[in-house]
Amino acid sequence: xxxxxxxxxxxxxxxxxxxxxxxxxxxxxxxxxxxxxxxxxxxxxxxxxxxxxxxxxxxxxxxxxxxxxxxxxxxxxxxxxxxxxxxxxxxxxxxxxxxxxxxxxxxxxxxxxxxxxxxxxxxxxxxxxxx
Numbered sequence: 001x002x003x004x005x006x007x008x009x010x011x012x013x014x015x016x017x018x019x020x021x022x023x024x025x026x027x028x029x030x031x032x033x034x035x036x037x038x039x040x041x042x043x044x045x046x047x048x049x050x051x052x053x054x055x056x057x058x059x060x061x062x063x064x065x066x067x068x069x070x071x072x073x074x075x076x077x078x079x080x081x082x083x084x085x086x087x088x089x090x091x092x093x094x095x096x097x098x099x100x101x102x103x104x105x106x107x108x109x110x111x112x113x114x115x116x117x118x119x120x121x122x123x124x125x126x127x128x129x130x131x
Contacts, residue, residue: 073124
């Protein structure tokens, strides 16, 4: 088993995440955790980094004010950031970590950051997704 794949898998199990998909060949996981609001988060090993992406919502109002607010909120995010997909309409939470020295606490911090973001900013995210 790929050493990075094994390490990430063990951490996800220790964090009590539901692994809904995994591929050792691609070194990819899809995980969910209702408690923290994580749903179908994709984790991919692209040596030397682990990429974590969680779809948040699709932008309907593509005015500058929407994107400005997302950029302002990025400042408050402890780990990770809001990014846009290639279309510029899908808002994704994304973080990257070094695989070589990845530890449990570092991975847990990313999930905690996302959970905090979703709990503190949920009403505004819902509003942004409606317009």
